[in-house]
Amino acid sequence: MKVKRIMSNTATSDLDKAAAFYGEILGLELLMDHGWFRTYGSDENMTVQVSFGTEGGSGTPVPDLSIEVDDIEAALARFEKANVPIEYGPASEPWGVRRFYVRDPFGKLVNILQHE
DSSP states (O other): OOOOOOOOOOOOSOHHHHIIIIIIITOOEEEEEOSSOEEEEOSSOOOOOOOOOSSOBTTBOOOSEEEEOSOHHHHHHHHHHTTOOEEEEEEEOTTSEEEEEEEOTTSOEEEEEEEO
16 A cells, blocks of 8 residues: 555635635645635645654744745745734754744644755
């Protein structure tokens, strides 16, 4: 048996908040819309990963979700323009990433990162 895909699911009563955060700010494409369940994604090939930790590094809490981007400064500008509070960073970490934390509209702590 081989794991082909891992999907993160979040319960919400307001799907439009997901569209604004994950679709408009992060630029993910709406891949599936059943009306009651929407999936956002990208056509990028990604490595299947599940992470576990006692902290998020540099004394931060463990994020609920990590999203790697190709341009951290552009991502930061999008979140700032949308008035999404930055909870940590931006910071260049000793393990070779530049990152910042935000909360999505559902309270999930999201680590936005780029490898340096």
